[in-house]
Amino acid sequence: MRPGDIDTFSIERMTLQGEGVARPGGMALFIPECLPGERVKARVTQVKKNFARAELLEVLESSPQRVEPPCRVFPRCGGCQLQMMDYATQCHVKTEGVQDALRRLGRLENVPVGEIVGAANPWRYRNRVQMHLRREAGAPGKPLQMGYYRLSSHELVENDECPLLPETFPPVLKALRRHLPDIDPAGELPIRHVVLKTTTPPEGAGEMMLILVFSAWRSAWRKAVGELAKRLIGERLTVEGHTGENLARQRAGEQYNLVSLYVNVNEKGEGEVLGPDYPYHVSKPGKERLTDYLPGGLKIEVGPASFTQVNPRQTEILYQLTKEACGLTGRETVVDAYCGVGTISLFLARDCARVIGIEEVSMAVEDAQRNAERSGITNAEFLTGKVEDLLPSLLEREGVPDVIVLDPPRRGCHERVIEAIAQAGSSRIVYVSCDPASLARDAARLAAHGWQVKRVTPVDMFPQTGHTEAVCLLERGKSNGK
Numbered sequence: 261m262r263p264g265d266i267d268t269f270s271i272e273r274m275t276l277q278g279e280g281v282a283r284p285g286g287m288a289l290f291i292p293e294c295l296p297g298e299r300v301k302a303r304v305t306q307v308k309k310n311f312a313r314a315e316l317l318e319v320l321e322s323s324p325q326r327v328e329p330p331c332r333v334f335p336r337c338g339g340c341q342l343q344m345m346d347y348a349t350q351c352h353v354k355t356e357g358v359q360d361a362l363r364r365l366g367r368l369e370n371v372p373v374g375e376i377v378g379a380a381n382p383w384r385y386r387n388r389v390q391m392h393l394r395r396e397a398g399a400p401g402k403p404l405q406m407g408y409y410r411l412s413s414h415e416l417v418e419n420d421e422c423p424l425l426p427e428t429f430p431p432v433l434k435a436l437r438r439h440l441p442d443i444d445p446a447g448e449l450p451i452r453h454v455v456l457k458t459t460t461p462p463e464g465a466g467e468m469m470l471i472l473v474f475s476a477w478r479s480a481w482r483k484a485v486g487e488l489a490k491r492l493i494g495e496r497l498t499v500e501g502h503t504g505e506n507l508a509r510q511r512a513g514e515q516y517n518l519v520s521l522y523v524n525v526n527e528k529g530e531g532e533v534l535g536p537d538y539p540y541h542v543s544k545p546g547k548e549r550l551t552d553y554l555p556g557g558l559k560i561e562v563g564p565a566s567f568t569q570v571n572p573r574q575t576e577i578l579y580q581l582t583k584e585a586c587g588l589t590g591r592e593t594v595v596d597a598y599c600g601v602g603t604i605s606l607f608l609a610r611d612c613a614r615v616i617g618i619e620e621v622s623m624a625v626e627d628a629q630r631n632a633e634r635s636g637i638t639n640a641e642f643l644t645g646k647v648e649d650l651l652p653s654l655l656e657r658e659g660v661p662d663v664i665v666l667d668p669p670r671r672g673c674h675e676r677v678i679e680a681i682a683q684a685g686s687s688r689i690v691y692v693s694c695d696p697a698s699l700a701r702d703a704a705r706l707a708a709h710g711w712q713v714k715r716v717t718p719v720d721m722f723p724q725t726g727h728t729e730a731v732c733l734l735e736r737g738k739s740n741g742k
Protein backbone atom coordinates (compact mmCIF):
# COMPACT_ATOMS: atom_id res chain seq x y z
CA MET A 261 0.00 0.00 0.00
CA ARG A 262 1.30 3.47 -0.95
CA PRO A 263 0.02 7.03 -0.57
CA GLY A 264 -2.14 7.86 -3.59
CA ASP A 265 -3.38 4.27 -4.10
CA ILE A 266 -7.13 4.07 -4.75
CA ASP A 267 -8.90 0.84 -3.80
CA THR A 268 -12.07 -0.62 -2.30
CA PHE A 269 -12.12 -1.58 1.38
CA SER A 270 -14.51 -3.34 3.80
CA ILE A 271 -15.03 -1.55 7.11
CA GLU A 272 -14.79 -3.91 10.08
CA ARG A 273 -15.25 -1.58 13.07
CA MET A 274 -15.19 2.05 14.17
CA THR A 275 -13.08 4.22 16.39
CA LEU A 276 -14.55 6.81 18.77
CA GLN A 277 -13.08 9.45 16.46
CA GLY A 278 -15.64 8.39 13.84
CA GLU A 279 -13.17 6.57 11.63
CA GLY A 280 -13.95 3.24 10.03
CA VAL A 281 -11.23 0.61 10.32
CA ALA A 282 -10.42 -1.70 7.38
CA ARG A 283 -7.67 -4.34 7.50
CA PRO A 284 -6.16 -4.78 4.03
CA GLY A 285 -3.38 -7.34 4.35
CA GLY A 286 -3.70 -7.22 8.17
CA MET A 287 -2.70 -3.52 8.36
CA ALA A 288 -5.13 -1.18 10.21
CA LEU A 289 -6.40 1.41 7.70
CA PHE A 290 -8.39 4.33 9.15
CA ILE A 291 -10.99 5.94 6.86
CA PRO A 292 -13.11 8.81 8.27
CA GLU A 293 -16.91 8.87 7.96
CA CYS A 294 -17.34 5.15 7.34
CA LEU A 295 -19.61 2.75 9.21
CA PRO A 296 -18.97 -0.90 10.09
CA GLY A 297 -20.22 -3.26 7.37
CA GLU A 298 -19.77 -0.71 4.56
CA ARG A 299 -17.78 -1.22 1.39
CA VAL A 300 -16.06 1.99 0.31
CA LYS A 301 -13.73 3.41 -2.30
CA ALA A 302 -10.90 5.39 -0.71
CA ARG A 303 -7.55 6.99 -1.51
CA VAL A 304 -4.60 6.17 0.77
CA THR A 305 -3.13 9.39 2.22
CA GLN A 306 -0.54 8.18 4.74
CA VAL A 307 1.29 4.92 5.38
CA LYS A 308 3.13 4.32 8.68
CA LYS A 309 4.78 1.20 10.08
CA ASN A 310 1.69 -0.16 11.89
CA PHE A 311 -1.22 1.71 10.36
CA ALA A 312 -2.35 3.77 7.39
CA ARG A 313 -4.95 6.46 6.65
CA ALA A 314 -7.16 7.03 3.64
CA GLU A 315 -9.79 9.54 2.51
CA LEU A 316 -13.26 8.40 1.57
CA LEU A 317 -14.11 8.82 -2.11
CA GLU A 318 -17.38 6.90 -2.38
CA VAL A 319 -19.61 4.63 -0.33
CA LEU A 320 -20.21 1.60 -2.57
CA GLU A 321 -22.35 -0.44 -0.17
CA SER A 322 -23.96 1.67 2.50
CA SER A 323 -24.85 0.59 6.06
CA PRO A 324 -28.55 0.66 7.06
CA GLN A 325 -27.40 2.80 10.02
CA ARG A 326 -26.08 5.57 7.74
CA VAL A 327 -28.12 8.82 7.83
CA GLU A 328 -27.88 12.17 6.04
CA PRO A 329 -25.96 14.54 8.38
CA PRO A 330 -28.20 17.56 9.07
CA CYS A 331 -25.31 20.02 9.43
CA ARG A 332 -24.04 21.70 6.26
CA VAL A 333 -20.41 21.90 7.49
CA PHE A 334 -20.16 18.29 8.75
CA PRO A 335 -17.48 16.90 8.88
CA ARG A 336 -15.36 19.91 7.81
CA CYS A 337 -15.67 21.82 11.07
CA GLY A 338 -14.14 19.01 13.13
CA GLY A 339 -16.63 19.40 16.02
CA CYS A 340 -18.77 16.32 15.24
CA GLN A 341 -17.50 12.94 14.15
CA LEU A 342 -20.62 10.74 14.21
CA GLN A 343 -23.41 12.71 12.50
CA MET A 344 -23.48 10.24 9.59
CA MET A 345 -24.91 7.44 11.77
CA ASP A 346 -28.25 7.11 13.53
CA TYR A 347 -28.27 7.92 17.23
CA ALA A 348 -28.81 4.32 18.45
CA THR A 349 -25.66 3.28 16.54
CA GLN A 350 -23.69 6.19 17.99
CA CYS A 351 -24.62 4.94 21.48
CA HIS A 352 -23.56 1.41 20.58
CA VAL A 353 -20.21 2.61 19.17
CA LYS A 354 -19.50 4.60 22.34
CA THR A 355 -20.31 1.73 24.69
CA GLU A 356 -17.94 -0.47 22.68
CA GLY A 357 -15.34 2.32 22.68
CA VAL A 358 -15.29 2.44 26.50
CA GLN A 359 -15.08 -1.38 26.75
CA ASP A 360 -12.31 -1.41 24.18
CA ALA A 361 -10.28 1.32 25.96
CA LEU A 362 -10.43 -0.53 29.30
CA ARG A 363 -9.43 -3.82 27.71
CA ARG A 364 -6.84 -2.62 25.21
CA LEU A 365 -5.30 0.46 26.87
CA GLY A 366 -5.91 -0.45 30.53
CA ARG A 367 -5.38 -4.21 30.05
CA LEU A 368 -8.28 -4.69 32.47
CA GLU A 369 -10.32 -7.88 32.23
CA ASN A 370 -13.95 -8.58 33.13
CA VAL A 371 -14.92 -4.98 33.84
CA PRO A 372 -18.72 -4.71 33.81
CA VAL A 373 -19.47 -1.83 31.42
CA GLY A 374 -23.16 -0.89 31.20
CA GLU A 375 -24.89 0.33 28.02
CA ILE A 376 -24.35 4.06 27.59
CA VAL A 377 -27.16 6.27 28.93
CA GLY A 378 -28.24 8.10 25.76
CA ALA A 379 -29.75 11.59 25.51
CA ALA A 380 -33.49 12.13 25.04
CA ASN A 381 -32.59 14.90 22.55
CA PRO A 382 -29.21 14.47 20.86
CA TRP A 383 -29.35 18.01 19.32
CA ARG A 384 -29.16 21.59 20.70
CA TYR A 385 -27.78 20.38 24.01
CA ARG A 386 -24.67 22.56 24.44
CA ASN A 387 -24.71 25.45 26.93
CA ARG A 388 -21.35 26.84 25.81
CA VAL A 389 -19.45 27.41 22.59
CA GLN A 390 -15.93 28.55 21.76
CA MET A 391 -15.29 30.07 18.36
CA HIS A 392 -12.18 31.47 16.78
CA LEU A 393 -12.25 34.93 15.28
CA ARG A 394 -10.19 36.51 12.56
CA ARG A 395 -10.14 40.04 11.19
CA GLU A 396 -7.72 41.68 8.88
CA ALA A 397 -6.14 44.68 10.57
CA GLY A 398 -6.37 47.79 8.40
CA ALA A 399 -9.05 46.32 6.17
CA PRO A 400 -12.10 48.52 6.88
CA GLY A 401 -15.38 47.08 5.76
CA LYS A 402 -14.03 43.54 5.60
CA PRO A 403 -16.41 41.27 7.53
CA LEU A 404 -15.00 39.29 10.42
CA GLN A 405 -14.58 35.56 10.12
CA MET A 406 -15.78 33.49 13.06
CA GLY A 407 -16.11 29.74 13.40
CA TYR A 408 -14.53 26.45 14.37
CA TYR A 409 -11.14 25.18 13.27
CA ARG A 410 -11.14 22.42 10.72
CA LEU A 411 -9.81 19.22 12.31
CA SER A 412 -6.01 19.34 12.89
CA SER A 413 -5.70 22.76 11.22
CA HIS A 414 -6.24 26.47 11.80
CA GLU A 415 -8.53 26.84 8.80
CA LEU A 416 -11.76 28.55 9.90
CA VAL A 417 -15.09 26.89 9.13
CA GLU A 418 -17.92 29.39 9.65
CA ASN A 419 -21.33 28.25 10.89
CA ASP A 420 -23.44 30.31 13.31
CA GLU A 421 -26.23 27.72 12.97
CA CYS A 422 -24.45 24.73 14.55
CA PRO A 423 -27.20 22.19 15.38
CA LEU A 424 -25.61 21.39 18.77
CA LEU A 425 -26.15 24.99 19.98
CA PRO A 426 -29.33 26.33 21.55
CA GLU A 427 -31.55 28.52 19.39
CA THR A 428 -30.61 31.56 21.49
CA PHE A 429 -26.96 31.49 20.29
CA PRO A 430 -27.17 32.44 16.57
CA PRO A 431 -28.75 35.89 17.25
CA VAL A 432 -25.85 36.82 19.59
CA LEU A 433 -23.22 35.57 17.13
CA LYS A 434 -24.92 37.45 14.30
CA ALA A 435 -25.15 40.65 16.38
CA LEU A 436 -21.43 40.37 17.12
CA ARG A 437 -20.70 39.99 13.39
CA ARG A 438 -22.75 43.11 12.71
CA HIS A 439 -21.59 45.41 15.54
CA LEU A 440 -17.88 44.58 15.96
CA PRO A 441 -16.80 45.93 12.52
CA ASP A 442 -18.80 49.12 13.28
CA ILE A 443 -17.08 49.66 16.62
CA ASP A 444 -13.65 48.70 15.35
CA PRO A 445 -13.64 49.45 11.60
CA ALA A 446 -9.88 49.10 11.19
CA GLY A 447 -9.78 45.70 12.93
CA GLU A 448 -7.37 46.91 15.62
CA LEU A 449 -8.82 45.03 18.60
CA PRO A 450 -6.83 41.77 18.80
CA ILE A 451 -9.80 39.49 19.56
CA ARG A 452 -8.80 35.91 18.77
CA HIS A 453 -11.67 33.85 20.22
CA VAL A 454 -15.17 34.29 21.61
CA VAL A 455 -16.85 32.14 24.26
CA LEU A 456 -20.61 32.23 24.73
CA LYS A 457 -22.26 30.55 27.73
CA THR A 458 -25.87 30.16 28.82
CA THR A 459 -27.81 28.72 31.76
CA THR A 460 -30.71 26.29 31.89
CA PRO A 461 -33.52 27.51 34.14
CA PRO A 462 -36.43 25.12 34.84
CA GLU A 463 -38.57 27.34 32.58
CA GLY A 464 -37.87 29.95 29.91
CA ALA A 465 -34.63 31.02 28.24
CA GLY A 466 -31.33 31.16 30.11
CA GLU A 467 -29.09 34.15 30.78
CA MET A 468 -26.02 34.48 28.60
CA MET A 469 -22.44 35.65 29.02
CA LEU A 470 -20.06 36.59 26.20
CA ILE A 471 -16.28 36.47 26.68
CA LEU A 472 -14.00 38.15 24.14
CA VAL A 473 -10.51 36.67 24.28
CA PHE A 474 -7.83 39.24 23.40
CA SER A 475 -4.22 38.31 22.62
CA ALA A 476 -3.14 41.56 24.35
CA TRP A 477 -4.98 44.30 26.25
CA ARG A 478 -4.71 48.10 26.53
CA SER A 479 -6.98 50.11 28.76
CA ALA A 480 -7.50 52.51 25.83
CA TRP A 481 -9.73 49.81 24.33
CA ARG A 482 -12.26 49.99 27.17
CA LYS A 483 -14.28 52.62 25.34
CA ALA A 484 -14.70 50.49 22.24
CA VAL A 485 -15.55 47.34 24.23
CA GLY A 486 -17.98 49.35 26.40
CA GLU A 487 -19.72 50.61 23.26
CA LEU A 488 -19.92 47.07 21.89
CA ALA A 489 -21.41 45.86 25.18
CA LYS A 490 -24.03 48.62 25.05
CA ARG A 491 -25.08 47.53 21.61
CA LEU A 492 -25.12 43.82 22.43
CA ILE A 493 -26.55 43.91 25.95
CA GLY A 494 -28.62 47.08 25.95
CA GLU A 495 -30.72 48.37 28.85
CA ARG A 496 -29.15 49.25 32.21
CA LEU A 497 -25.55 48.25 32.64
CA THR A 498 -22.99 48.10 35.40
CA VAL A 499 -19.62 49.23 34.14
CA GLU A 500 -17.04 48.17 36.71
CA GLY A 501 -19.36 48.69 39.65
CA HIS A 502 -21.13 51.92 38.49
CA THR A 503 -24.72 51.47 37.41
CA GLY A 504 -25.94 53.84 34.71
CA GLU A 505 -29.60 54.42 33.89
CA ASN A 506 -30.24 54.18 30.18
CA LEU A 507 -26.54 54.01 29.61
CA ALA A 508 -27.09 51.81 26.64
CA ARG A 509 -29.14 51.93 23.53
CA GLN A 510 -31.98 49.45 23.37
CA ARG A 511 -31.22 46.44 21.29
CA ALA A 512 -33.21 46.62 18.09
CA GLY A 513 -35.33 43.53 17.68
CA GLU A 514 -32.68 41.10 18.97
CA GLN A 515 -34.16 38.28 20.99
CA TYR A 516 -31.64 37.01 23.51
CA ASN A 517 -30.85 37.54 27.13
CA LEU A 518 -27.17 38.52 27.11
CA VAL A 519 -26.46 39.91 30.60
CA SER A 520 -22.72 40.22 30.70
CA LEU A 521 -19.63 40.73 28.52
CA TYR A 522 -16.08 40.02 29.72
CA VAL A 523 -12.67 40.73 28.27
CA ASN A 524 -10.23 37.86 28.78
CA VAL A 525 -6.55 38.10 27.90
CA ASN A 526 -4.60 35.13 26.64
CA GLU A 527 -1.15 36.13 25.47
CA LYS A 528 -0.18 32.57 24.54
CA GLY A 529 -0.97 31.70 20.96
CA GLU A 530 -1.42 27.97 21.61
CA GLY A 531 -3.23 25.70 24.04
CA GLU A 532 -6.22 26.73 26.18
CA VAL A 533 -8.56 29.32 24.68
CA LEU A 534 -9.00 31.31 27.92
CA GLY A 535 -6.09 33.08 29.57
CA PRO A 536 -5.76 33.91 33.27
CA ASP A 537 -6.80 37.62 33.28
CA TYR A 538 -10.18 39.33 33.02
CA PRO A 539 -9.24 43.05 32.99
CA TYR A 540 -12.63 44.50 32.04
CA HIS A 541 -16.29 43.59 32.05
CA VAL A 542 -19.69 45.14 31.52
CA SER A 543 -22.85 43.56 32.96
CA LYS A 544 -26.45 44.24 33.79
CA PRO A 545 -26.74 45.14 37.51
CA GLY A 546 -26.15 42.08 39.70
CA LYS A 547 -25.38 39.90 36.68
CA GLU A 548 -21.60 39.73 36.85
CA ARG A 549 -22.05 35.99 37.26
CA LEU A 550 -24.68 33.76 35.68
CA THR A 551 -27.18 31.90 37.84
CA ASP A 552 -27.56 28.28 36.81
CA TYR A 553 -29.69 25.45 38.15
CA LEU A 554 -28.75 22.01 39.40
CA PRO A 555 -30.88 18.95 40.04
CA GLY A 556 -32.39 18.91 43.54
CA GLY A 557 -33.42 22.59 43.35
CA LEU A 558 -29.86 23.90 43.88
CA LYS A 559 -28.90 27.23 42.32
CA ILE A 560 -25.30 27.98 41.41
CA GLU A 561 -23.36 31.03 40.34
CA VAL A 562 -21.00 30.71 37.41
CA GLY A 563 -18.26 33.22 36.63
CA PRO A 564 -16.43 33.56 33.31
CA ALA A 565 -13.50 31.31 34.33
CA SER A 566 -15.59 28.54 35.84
CA PHE A 567 -16.11 25.13 34.29
CA THR A 568 -19.62 23.71 34.11
CA GLN A 569 -20.71 20.55 32.32
CA VAL A 570 -21.69 21.32 28.74
CA ASN A 571 -24.90 19.25 28.51
CA PRO A 572 -27.24 20.20 31.40
CA ARG A 573 -29.86 17.48 30.79
CA GLN A 574 -27.30 14.67 30.79
CA THR A 575 -25.52 16.26 33.77
CA GLU A 576 -28.54 15.43 35.92
CA ILE A 577 -28.09 11.77 34.99
CA LEU A 578 -24.31 11.91 35.45
CA TYR A 579 -24.58 13.39 38.95
CA GLN A 580 -27.32 10.94 39.94
CA LEU A 581 -25.12 8.01 38.85
CA THR A 582 -22.18 9.57 40.72
CA LYS A 583 -24.26 9.82 43.89
CA GLU A 584 -25.45 6.21 43.56
CA ALA A 585 -21.86 5.03 43.10
CA CYS A 586 -20.81 6.92 46.26
CA GLY A 587 -23.25 4.77 48.29
CA LEU A 588 -23.82 7.48 50.89
CA THR A 589 -25.55 6.81 54.21
CA GLY A 590 -25.17 10.30 55.74
CA ARG A 591 -22.05 9.51 57.83
CA GLU A 592 -19.34 9.78 55.17
CA THR A 593 -16.58 12.28 54.51
CA VAL A 594 -16.21 12.80 50.77
CA VAL A 595 -13.38 14.46 48.86
CA ASP A 596 -14.55 15.98 45.55
CA ALA A 597 -11.32 16.41 43.60
CA TYR A 598 -11.44 18.69 40.50
CA CYS A 599 -14.68 20.21 41.83
CA GLY A 600 -15.15 23.20 39.47
CA VAL A 601 -17.85 25.48 40.94
CA GLY A 602 -18.67 22.77 43.50
CA THR A 603 -21.58 21.19 41.68
CA ILE A 604 -20.91 17.56 42.64
CA SER A 605 -19.97 18.60 46.22
CA LEU A 606 -23.25 20.45 46.67
CA PHE A 607 -25.23 17.65 45.07
CA LEU A 608 -23.73 15.15 47.57
CA ALA A 609 -23.57 17.42 50.64
CA ARG A 610 -27.09 16.72 51.89
CA ASP A 611 -26.45 12.96 51.87
CA CYS A 612 -23.10 12.84 53.67
CA ALA A 613 -21.45 14.29 56.79
CA ARG A 614 -18.81 16.44 55.10
CA VAL A 615 -17.50 17.29 51.61
CA ILE A 616 -14.13 18.81 50.77
CA GLY A 617 -13.80 20.13 47.21
CA ILE A 618 -10.44 20.82 45.53
CA GLU A 619 -10.11 23.03 42.45
CA GLU A 620 -7.24 24.97 40.89
CA VAL A 621 -9.22 27.90 39.40
CA SER A 622 -9.66 30.41 42.24
CA MET A 623 -12.66 32.09 40.62
CA ALA A 624 -14.42 28.71 40.51
CA VAL A 625 -13.63 28.14 44.20
CA GLU A 626 -15.14 31.56 45.05
CA ASP A 627 -18.24 30.51 43.10
CA ALA A 628 -18.28 27.17 44.97
CA GLN A 629 -18.14 28.89 48.37
CA ARG A 630 -20.87 31.34 47.42
CA ASN A 631 -22.96 28.50 45.98
CA ALA A 632 -22.74 26.55 49.26
CA GLU A 633 -23.75 29.65 51.25
CA ARG A 634 -26.71 30.57 49.11
CA SER A 635 -27.95 26.94 49.20
CA GLY A 636 -27.67 26.88 53.02
CA ILE A 637 -25.07 24.08 52.84
CA THR A 638 -22.70 24.26 55.81
CA ASN A 639 -20.87 20.92 55.55
CA ALA A 640 -18.97 21.71 52.33
CA GLU A 641 -15.58 23.40 52.20
CA PHE A 642 -13.36 24.18 49.23
CA LEU A 643 -9.61 24.34 48.76
CA THR A 644 -7.83 26.24 45.98
CA GLY A 645 -4.90 24.50 44.33
CA LYS A 646 -3.83 21.57 42.25
CA VAL A 647 -5.17 18.20 43.38
CA GLU A 648 -1.69 16.68 43.04
CA ASP A 649 -0.34 19.31 45.46
CA LEU A 650 -3.19 19.37 47.99
CA LEU A 651 -4.53 15.82 48.18
CA PRO A 652 -1.47 14.13 49.73
CA SER A 653 -1.28 16.60 52.66
CA LEU A 654 -5.07 16.66 53.03
CA LEU A 655 -5.11 12.88 53.49
CA GLU A 656 -2.31 13.15 56.06
CA ARG A 657 -3.94 16.01 57.95
CA GLU A 658 -7.59 15.01 57.90
CA GLY A 659 -7.31 11.23 57.71
CA VAL A 660 -8.69 9.05 54.98
CA PRO A 661 -12.08 10.04 53.51
CA ASP A 662 -14.72 7.37 52.97
CA VAL A 663 -15.22 8.29 49.34
CA ILE A 664 -12.96 10.09 46.85
CA VAL A 665 -14.68 11.51 43.77
CA LEU A 666 -12.31 12.30 40.89
CA ASP A 667 -13.58 14.35 37.94
CA PRO A 668 -10.37 15.38 36.17
CA PRO A 669 -10.02 17.10 32.78
CA ARG A 670 -9.45 15.00 29.68
CA ARG A 671 -5.80 14.30 30.45
CA GLY A 672 -6.79 12.41 33.62
CA CYS A 673 -5.07 12.45 37.04
CA HIS A 674 -1.47 13.37 37.81
CA GLU A 675 0.62 10.41 38.99
CA ARG A 676 0.97 12.01 42.45
CA VAL A 677 -2.84 11.86 42.82
CA ILE A 678 -2.87 8.13 42.05
CA GLU A 679 0.02 7.51 44.46
CA ALA A 680 -1.69 9.43 47.29
CA ILE A 681 -4.92 7.51 46.78
CA ALA A 682 -3.06 4.22 46.49
CA GLN A 683 -1.76 4.72 50.03
CA ALA A 684 -5.20 5.73 51.37
CA GLY A 685 -7.68 3.19 52.69
CA SER A 686 -10.87 4.90 51.37
CA SER A 687 -13.70 2.51 50.81
CA ARG A 688 -14.58 3.88 47.37
CA ILE A 689 -13.30 5.89 44.47
CA VAL A 690 -15.85 7.27 42.06
CA TYR A 691 -14.00 8.34 38.91
CA VAL A 692 -16.04 10.59 36.59
CA SER A 693 -14.20 10.63 33.30
CA CYS A 694 -14.58 12.52 30.01
CA ASP A 695 -11.96 10.44 28.22
CA PRO A 696 -12.04 6.62 28.13
CA ALA A 697 -8.30 6.50 27.32
CA SER A 698 -7.15 8.40 30.43
CA LEU A 699 -9.76 6.55 32.53
CA ALA A 700 -8.30 3.24 31.32
CA ARG A 701 -4.76 4.39 32.17
CA ASP A 702 -5.68 5.67 35.65
CA ALA A 703 -7.91 2.68 36.46
CA ALA A 704 -5.02 0.38 35.50
CA ARG A 705 -2.64 2.33 37.78
CA LEU A 706 -5.12 2.00 40.65
CA ALA A 707 -5.66 -1.69 39.86
CA ALA A 708 -1.90 -2.15 40.27
CA HIS A 709 -2.33 -0.84 43.85
CA GLY A 710 -5.11 -3.29 44.72
CA TRP A 711 -8.23 -1.44 43.56
CA GLN A 712 -10.89 -3.27 41.60
CA VAL A 713 -13.06 -1.66 38.93
CA LYS A 714 -16.56 -2.68 40.04
CA ARG A 715 -18.58 -1.12 37.25
CA VAL A 716 -18.47 1.56 34.57
CA THR A 717 -21.54 3.41 33.29
CA PRO A 718 -20.97 5.53 30.18
CA VAL A 719 -23.19 8.62 29.77
CA ASP A 720 -23.60 10.34 26.42
CA MET A 721 -22.88 13.96 27.31
CA PHE A 722 -21.75 14.80 23.77
CA PRO A 723 -24.07 13.29 21.11
CA GLN A 724 -22.86 13.51 17.47
CA THR A 725 -19.23 13.70 18.66
CA GLY A 726 -16.73 10.97 19.49
CA HIS A 727 -16.52 12.10 23.14
CA THR A 728 -17.87 9.97 25.96
CA GLU A 729 -18.34 10.52 29.68
CA ALA A 730 -18.34 7.62 32.16
CA VAL A 731 -18.83 7.00 35.88
CA CYS A 732 -16.46 4.34 37.19
CA LEU A 733 -16.71 2.80 40.67
CA LEU A 734 -13.54 1.32 42.21
CA GLU A 735 -13.29 -0.52 45.50
CA ARG A 736 -10.48 -2.32 47.29
CA GLY A 737 -10.49 -5.90 46.07
CA LYS A 738 -9.28 -8.41 43.55
CA SER A 739 -7.61 -6.47 40.73
CA ASN A 740 -9.00 -6.70 37.18
CA GLY A 741 -5.49 -6.10 35.83
CA LYS A 742 -3.87 -8.76 33.67
Ligand SMILES: C[S@@+](CC[C@H](N)C(=O)[O-])C[C@H]1O[C@@H](n2cnc3c(N)ncnc32)[C@H](O)[C@@H]1O
Nearest residue numbers: 567568569598599600619620646647667668669
Ligand atom coordinates in the same frame (compact mmCIF):
# COMPACT_ATOMS: atom_id res chain seq x y z
C1 LIG B 1 -14.07 18.00 34.13
S1 LIG B 1 -14.07 19.45 35.12
C2 LIG B 1 -15.10 18.92 36.44
C3 LIG B 1 -15.76 20.02 37.24
C4 LIG B 1 -16.91 19.62 38.15
N1 LIG B 1 -16.69 18.38 38.86
C5 LIG B 1 -18.23 19.60 37.40
O1 LIG B 1 -18.87 18.56 37.32
O2 LIG B 1 -18.64 20.67 36.89
C6 LIG B 1 -12.46 19.47 35.73
C7 LIG B 1 -12.13 20.61 36.68
O3 LIG B 1 -10.83 20.39 37.19
C8 LIG B 1 -10.11 21.62 37.24
N2 LIG B 1 -8.69 21.22 37.18
C9 LIG B 1 -7.96 20.84 36.10
N3 LIG B 1 -6.75 20.41 36.48
C10 LIG B 1 -6.69 20.51 37.84
C11 LIG B 1 -5.71 20.20 38.81
N4 LIG B 1 -4.53 19.69 38.47
N5 LIG B 1 -6.00 20.43 40.11
C12 LIG B 1 -7.20 20.96 40.46
N6 LIG B 1 -8.18 21.26 39.58
C13 LIG B 1 -7.93 21.04 38.28
C14 LIG B 1 -10.65 22.42 36.08
O4 LIG B 1 -10.47 23.80 36.32
C15 LIG B 1 -12.13 22.00 36.08
O5 LIG B 1 -12.88 22.85 36.90
